[in-house]
Amino acid sequence: MVFVLLPFLDVVRRSFLTAVTEEWTGLRNYGIVWGNQAFRLAVKNTVRFTLVCLPLLIGVGLFLSVQLSRLKEIQFIKSLFLFPLAMPAATVVLIWKMLFSRQGFLNAGLTGLGLLSEEQLIDYMGTEAAFWVLVFSYIWKNLGYTMVLWLAGIFSVSSDLTEAAMVDGAGRRQCFWHVIFPNLKGSLYTITVLSFLNSFKVFREAYLVAGSYPHESMYLLQHLFNNWFVNLELDKMAAAAVCVGMVLFAVILVLQKLWDREERR
Amino acid sequence: MGExxxxxxxxxTLLLLGAFFCAPVLFLLSGSVMSRYELGESLLPLLTDGERLITWKFFPAYPTFEHYRKILFQTPQFFIVFWNSMKITVFILLGQLLIAVPAAWAFAVYPFRFRKLLFTLYIVLMLMPFQVTMLSSYLVLQDLGLMNTHKAIILPAVFSTYPVFLVYRxxxxxxxxxxxxxxxxxAGEWMIFVKLGLPLASGKILSAAVLGFLEYWSLIxxxxAFLEDQSLWPLSLYLPEIHLxxxxxxxxxxxxxxIPAMFVFWSGREYLEQGIVASALKE
Known part of the structure; x- marks a missing residue:
């Protein structure tokens, strides 16, 4: 506790001071940070990344889990999807380079299928497409995690309920939407929060593949923090950390409020 | 019938997709036994700007263990980095065990003032990404003179709140x-802890260890941020430095x-899943 909380309060204090002389500057650091181009870009990208990834991950995860829950080989297939979670980011770097370079597998595959002519080859990491590579990495890594959570949710719905619905003549689809789905709202909340927080870890792959200054479409807050740290711009970091921390806190609280209200109904 | x-x-479809998710390992395996000549042939397009595209054989024409021999017997540097990783991971896990288990016990069994508040704080802290707490950790480590040592990685991680939360469950x-x-x-309090508490929570403790291992093994x-000296780096930072x-x-x-990650993954699959599910339960 002492290691985490007190230092953070110190950071809050510092966010109002200049870095070196520690003079009181009021809200100036916050002004500088919000006016900073890099900060705006990073916030924009991070928000965009979250808005694209979360619905995609949660939706695809739910769909696959529902399909999977009908099969017998759940354990085995689940393990296949969990596997990327265990792959250290560093070992993936090489593969990513082989996949997404200008002459990599993705382009080779696309030209092989005749979808791409040789003049159209692009280096995925150096263009707008870098953002989508990042999205792909995130989904690849976290799909198994999400599926485990969804499956736990699906199986916690008592089979008496679904069987009763079946007896009453509900089709499989109806059964899902009217019996199982309403019971998954609790899972939805936790999956959203956990996926949201895990999305910050995508920095690992991003950094290892593309370095400190990747293509601007995938310059995230994490890159910014890291670069400010390297340059010892501590006052900016303090102000930005306070902002990001507060926003995250607010998001979690809002989600929790929504969920509580849902439950009380 | 249609069913x-x-x-x-x-x-x-699911099997295919799952296999696709695991495919990177096949690349790594086949690449690791490919002769230097063959690798050069395959990967050359990535190094030059020509028109040729990458090619790959999952079954190399002349499989060889030349690279394994080289790395195991002629690259002392690799050993240093490997043990750095091991040391960091193992010490973090041991430390967490020592701190988190009693802390979780205290939260679960002894009602004390502000318990609720403290626990909420714990959860919030658990949820904060590294970037938010990076500066505060740095300032503490700087004050303690621990920058650029392995302790700078190990100590903050030992006090992380995630295992406390998991074991508490x-x-x-x-x-x-x-x-x-x-x-x-x-029965004394200690007896209760050892005889009743520990056996019951052992599953969750293992869960925390498995999740922790996977997390800290690939720490980036x-x-x-905290290690400048390249000789202190763990594998996760060293690997990408190797040129194509x-x-x-x-x-x-x-x-x-x-290999270690796989080992932990396969032997601890069950606990891994339990851990994921347990971390999703709301207080």
């Missing part, structure tokens, strides 16, 4: 009445990095 065909299609399953009964029967952010021209070396190093 069955549908199931087979679903199974096939395990202890919560313990019925209150059972503890009361044990107390009446004259912390060593990147030494691809064989890189493949083998990746495989060796992967």
């Amino acid at each position: 069955n065909i549908q199931k087979i299609i679903i199974k096939g 395990g202890f919560c399953d313990l019925p209150k009445g059972l503890i009361e009964a044990a107390r009446i029967d004259g 952010e912390q060593p990147l 021209e030494q691809a064989g070396y890189s493949f083998v190093a990746s495989i060796i990095t992967l």
